[in-house]
Amino acid sequence: MTDVARLAGVSHQTVSRVLNGHPNVREQTRNRVRAAISELGYRPNRAAKALVTGRSQVLGVVAQNSTLYGPASLLVAFENAAAEAGFTVSVGNVSVLDRHSIGRAVEQHLDQRVAGIVVIAPVASANEALDHLPADVPLVTIDGDPARPAALVTVDQAAGAREATKFLLAAGHSTVWHVSGPSDWFDAIGRIEGWRAALTEAGAEIPPVMAADWTAASGYRAGQMLARMPDVTAVFAANDHLALGILRAMSERGRRVPEDVSVVGFDDVPEAAYFIPPLTTIRPDFEAVARTTLGMLLGQIESGSSTSTRHTIAPELVVRDSVAGPGQR
Amino acid sequence: MTDVARLAGVSHQTVSRVLNGHPNVREQTRNRVRAAISELGYRPNRAAKALVTGRSQVLGVVAQNSTLYGPASLLVAFENAAAEAGFTVSVGNVSVLDRHSIGRAVEQHLDQRVAGIVVIAPVASANEALDHLPADVPLVTIDGDPARPAALVTVDQAAGAREATKFLLAAGHSTVWHVSGPSDWFDAIGRIEGWRAALTEAGAEIPPVMAADWTAASGYRAGQMLARMPDVTAVFAANDHLALGILRAMSERGRRVPEDVSVVGFDDVPEAAYFIPPLTTIRPDFEAVARTTLGMLLGQIESGSSTSTRHTIAPELVVRDSVAGPGQR
DNA sequence: TTCGGCGATGTGATCGATAACATGTGCCGG
DNA sequence: CCGGCACATGTTATCGATCACATCGCCGAA
Numbered sequence A, B: 001m002t003d004v005a006r007l008a009g010v011s012h013q014t015v016s017r018v019l020n021g022h023p024n025v026r027e028q029t030r031n032r033v034r035a036a037i038s039e040l041g042y043r044p045n046r047a048a049k050a051l052v053t054g055r056s057q058v059l060g061v062v063a064q065n066s067t068l069y070g071p072a073s074l075l076v077a078f079e080n081a082a083a084e085a086g087f088t089v090s091v092g093n094v095s096v097l098d099r100h101s102i103g104r105a106v107e108q109h110l111d112q113r114v115a116g117i118v119v120i121a122p123v124a125s126a127n128e129a130l131d132h133l134p135a136d137v138p139l140v141t142i143d144g145d146p147a148r149p150a151a152l153v154t155v156d157q158a159a160g161a162r163e164a165t166k167f168l169l170a171a172g173h174s175t176v177w178h179v180s181g182p183s184d185w186f187d188a189i190g191r192i193e194g195w196r197a198a199l200t201e202a203g204a205e206i207p208p209v210m211a212a213d214w215t216a217a218s219g220y221r222a223g224q225m226l227a228r229m230p231d232v233t234a235v236f237a238a239n240d241h242l243a244l245g246i247l248r249a250m251s252e253r254g255r256r257v258p259e260d261v262s263v264v265g266f267d268d269v270p271e272a273a274y275f276i277p278p279l280t281t282i283r284p285d286f287e288a289v290a291r292t293t294l295g296m297l298l299g300q301i302e303s304g305s306s307t308s309t310r311h312t313i314a315p316e317l318v319v320r321d322s323v324a325g326p327g328q329r
Numbered sequence C: 001t002t003c004g005g006c007g008a009t010g011t012g013a014t015c016g017a018t019a020a021c022a023t024g025t026g027c028c029g030g
Numbered sequence D: 001c002c003g004g005c006a007c008a009t010g011t012t013a014t015c016g017a018t019c020a021c022a023t024c025g026c027c028g029a030a
Helices: A002-008 A012-019 A027-040 A046-053 A069-084 A099-111 A126-131 A157-170 A186-202 A216-227 A240-252 A270-274 A286-303 B002-008 B012-019 B027-040 B046-053 B069-084 B099-111 B126-131 B157-170 B186-202 B216-227 B240-252 B270-274 B286-303
Strands: A058-064 A088-094 A116-120 A139-142 A152-155 A177-180 A234-237 A262-264 A281-283 A310-313 A316-318 B058-064 B088-094 B116-120 B139-142 B152-155 B177-180 B234-237 B262-264 B281-283 B310-313 B316-318
Touching (some): A069 A088, A069 A116, A069 B088, A152 A157, A157 A186, A157 A262, A157 A281, A240 A270, A270 B240, B002 B012, B012 B027, B058 B069, B058 B099, B069 B116, B088 B099, B099 B126, B152 B186, B157 B186, B157 B234, B157 B262, B157 B281, B157 B316, B177 B186, B216 B240, B286 B310
Parallel strands (some): A058 A116, A139 A152, A152 A310, A234 A262, B058 B088, B234 B262
Antiparallel strands (some): A088 B088, B281 B316
């Protein structure tokens, strides 16, 4: 930086002003400095800037280390959004979302002087950790507890589940079964709620929830039970991989989809259109979630105050071939 | 740090020595300093350290922004391995792997004074960029060009493809068709080579390569063509999602898998066991790739010299139900 | 005419760590 | 009994930026 200043015939402070777009610099001076910068191939040292300002141009993300489609897509979408805004993303993967792990990951980020932190906290166990975090750092939660008063962005799980269920009911089914995600996930809870609400509104009978985790394996197991109950004609699976397992179980027991049983999933994984049959599902807009999260975070960073705004992103129904009326049998 | 020094009754330099495990500190002094540190809840400022040493405890990863299973798993595995070694990972996502984008991402990482960089460079277009990178920074490439003399870790694509093809031949098929990935991906090229080698060794006829991208959609299109050729009895798909599309195309045209047509995939995505039928596939060991990469990177960081070692990780055949002999029809 | 004020720029202190060198002990061998 | 050396520790400079404040013209209003 000193070299640049010398070449441009100004002080290091003026170079700093040009770099940071400070208004009070003469056009001519600004140009001289710019020329010197590009001639020397000068690149500012972020570490020095971080040291003096106490903040870096890095955003920290704490996420459960997983290749689950939802969280992974969210992460990628957020990385993109952040890159566009000129931020780098530092990922603090964590194997369990408990208080200790999250706390450690957050502190590690604070050591690096990140400008803000995003916690992808889809499970109940993350709550306690979030309650004990320092309040003065910009922080936004994705998929966290809707009941917590904190800055939060989520997909509207209940609305999506409701739409899926209503779509099945509208096709003529008298009720809809549900294979749910793990009960400690807010996503799973929200989807159960939406499903139940749609059934209640329609005055339909509410079958017991079939608990599963998010894997195709557990969907398959649930599907094996559903397949042997002849009165089951419609199933709403809490995600597409569960649906995949269900499709296979149905196929093995000779129950055709959608002629005998209709199935709707959630997530719209890229392969969903190529399941047998192509899966009708709910598509959450991960990019919108990422953009919104980034916006809130940047807002907090600029204002210096942490808000408790809540944003909910409505998902969208994608109709394919896995739903038909019960009469088709 | 000054506060800690005062409380412990020593100089800040001694505190620094304790922090960095310097040997020449008396046991008793060391304990006093440790006590002061924990009493004050002191946490060192990484930015300051990075400023003075010129290196941070951060590793940069440049990857194509995608939710493709392979790259995404690799990234997660690497983040875990790095976290275990006490490093944070900063991800520089890039939408296209061309010279300009990679260059920019790398420079951004250098601005942050990362300790080392990993480039996940599975396509040919990344080569040019890699040739023009500064040579003095520790850098390891994953899935890069096997022909480039650089530090590189890859899955042994050819060996996996060969194993898959041999398995199909061993089941009694006279030849094996191949639906490949995009021709600018080294992974795709390696898999084609392995497939071709296995056919050549067995003296089997070599059918034309069916070009596709990695998506289920393109697998479906290829599958539609394969399904109408009655002499096609065995297909090796370059990844599991392609295989999924093929399975659906076969199912639509009434060709049963595995009775009429056998299919093998590549990747072993978690859902592969729940395709219809469960997919026989090749499982690459992403964790081994990540561990090896990290090891090489740390080696370079410590030694200060950049090596050109190459490591290849052999994948493994996972047998399920999508392969049978041609006689079964 | 004069002085307040603002715009453009420079000067020195500062962030929090490490590096290089200096200092002060105590022990050993000659 | 003393020089010298290893060990423990302290002092000061340094990394590369920003911040707070000082300075210097210059313009317009009293």
